[in-house]
């Protein structure tokens with residue numbers, strides 16, 4: 001008996017192409033898994049940022065992983081009705097961001113959307129005495145900060 005949890009586990013091998021230490025499951029983008037009686041799988045993903053081209057690559061990889069595991073037919077769809085937000089990143093995913101040298105986005109209350117873009121933790125020394133240098137990093141997902149303690153410049157996965 002195949003369960004949704006089984007599929008989620010299989011999909012842990014699919015990493016964010018831009019952040020190879022974080023799986024798309026931990027990114028919180030696997031929105032829905034359907035297991036129809038015909039032996040197939042239907043997966044619904046939520047796009048993170050419209051500007052992140054990684055999504056189509058991930059969708060293709062999801063399809064390949066499930067096909068290789070013997071499921072057919074496999075369909076992957078993007079659900080654009082659901083808004084992804086950075087609180088959906090799991091604890092495991094936040095650790096993965098740090099491992100990649102990216103400061104994880106601060107948790108915030110999605111109801112008030114009240115978050116400080118300036119707040120970041122330095123991935124090098126753990127200091128919170130940091131300044132926002134540029135809200136637009138190398139990709140739309142990232143902002144650039146500088147640590148006032150170790151002086152290192154670092155990228156943060158932005159809260160959204």
Ligand SMILES: [Zn+2]
Pocket residue numbers: 122123124125126127147148149150151152
């Ligand atoms: Zn530092």
